[in-house]
Amino acid sequence: MRWFKLNPIRLNPITRRRWTRFCSIKRGYYSMWVLGTLIALSLCAELLINHRALIVHYEGNLYFPTYGAVLSGKTFGLDYDYEVNYKALQKNFAENNNSNWVLLPPIPFDAYETDLVKDDYPPFAPSSQHWLGTDTTGRDIVARIVYGFRIAIAFSVVLMLFEYLIGITIGCLMGYWGGAFDLVFQRLIEIWSNIPTLYVIMIVASIVPPGFWTLLLIMIAFSWTNMTWYMRTASYRENSRDYVLAARAIGASGPRIIFRHILPNSISTVVTFIPFSVAAGVTALTALDYLGFGLPAPTPSWGELLKQGTDNLESPWIVTSVVVAMTLVLMLVTFIGEAIREAFDPKVFHTYE
């Protein structure tokens, strides 16, 4: 079972060379850091964009409400039982001019909170309070975009993992076994990939309103086919190589040949598809949300914001924010993808004078 061990220091020399090559492609390398930072920041978005305060100093005690249970107004000597309005609390403390204070996050709004103005109707244009304005129900767009980004990335990464797991397994078996199994699955996949995915999603949406996992399940069910063709060809090719024949001759079992020989030799290139699969996942989820068949209503999502934006073209800040955010993220992912692809490509281009 040695192949399960992954020793980070003694990487395979090919992998090490690819990594050095990847780092030398500056555009992709820096994109990786920027995207990594963005994802890391979005993971602790509660600390940056939240209606709850970071720290409350009240009567000598410190409170950190961000991740804990809901603190009621009574905790801070207010006359209500529901959750504290920290923005009002901050004002309240400042007016009373005692030692109590509240530290709010940089953006003191969460993705679900509506901030309405008297005698005016949302969407509100960007202001010092809402940096990118608000959407049609008065929710902060920065908050919607950041939380929407987190959900979209999580969705696409999980989607990609399952898609590859199923696709690689079936594709590998198709190439390894060949024959009738291969032929039957080729037809099945051809049929399966031809079914309009959106149609099925809409049908399921009519029976059970799709949540994160239902939607993910349907998307997995229809997108695993993409990987099979590549893996099929790759393992088909490896299977006919002499070293596989040699392994079989000394009596290696089927699973051993697959896991020890065919998979390691065919799977490495799969890495080059990962960034593009993640981008495709984000794109697909956004499209579904745009059409109204994606995640259920109050969930922050880029597609839902795009829909609001196209319905309210006189409020251009909605569309602009989402399009800029999408362009940024998708460009970063594409740059990373291109750099990985180049790092995996042993060819060096020649130019003639």
Place this chain on the structure above:
Amino acid sequence: MTGYFLRRLLLIIPTFVGITLLVFAITRVVPGGPIERMMTQAMLGERSTAAQHTQSGGVLSEEQLAQLKAYYGFDKPIIVSYGQWLWRILHFDLGNSTRYHDPVWSLIKERIPISIFYGVVTLIVTYGICIPLGMSKAIRHGSLFDNLSSVIVFLGYALPGYVVAIALVTLFASQLDWFPLGGFVDDDFDTYSLGKKIVDVWYHAALPLTAYLASSFALTTLMMKNALMDNLGADYMRTAVAKGQSFKGAVRNHALRNSLIPIATSFGNNISLIIGGSFLIETIFNIDGIGLLGFESVVDRDYPVVMGILVISSLLFLIGNILSDICVAVVDPRIRFGER
């Protein structure tokens, strides 16, 4: 090789039956079909006229319901009504739309010219720009021109067409008001003179075409560039240049033909793009093409239209795959399909 393509053509039949049978079965098991739709309509009608007809009782009588079910073939098991449906398809009868009560084929026929217009123009412009652009980017790899055009190409490559479409609508149609918000032609198109008609079509087409182009154009350019760069480094190029052929001549005679192979592998699939288009872009620009028809029919559960479009699009897709193989065989004589 003829035998191989014949076999591929014959394999279309089981695949086609598989696709249509699956979707047909889905339309049957899912609630909200045409009968339930009609029952709700009848119920609403009943309620609005309830003041006059309080005695009329149930919504639809058993008899009416049975009639309706028989009309849509819901009274028989799935496989039997699928067989009947397939039999009608073989006689080129796609049935009637449950929403418009028109024959499905005439609905589709009406929209085909619109989709073909966008498809063909996109196709011509894509290949017309991408192949030369990809070539000059490959030859001048690393130059200022290459880097500048890469920015645009990457933008188009990273962004999906519908996001480009939304950005274009917001900027050029809504904010700057240079182009119409959507539609294929003006409302009073029929009264225009021929010249004005042509101008009007292009005026409306400018934004959607850009959106269509943005996605297809980037992919093909990158493919062309990478393929040509692969071949520029090949030994036969060095030989050709060494024996005295000019570099341009060597590119034209040797490298170009080899670089067209990867582009040819996807050429056949354009046939389904020409008809299908992108329903997202059609929805955004409100263009009444096949894509929008398909989307609306799914939303409204207009199953005959859904099935009709599925028949056409899946046939085109399957034929497109074979066409792609034929294209590859034409461009690359080394490839012999079906010979092991």
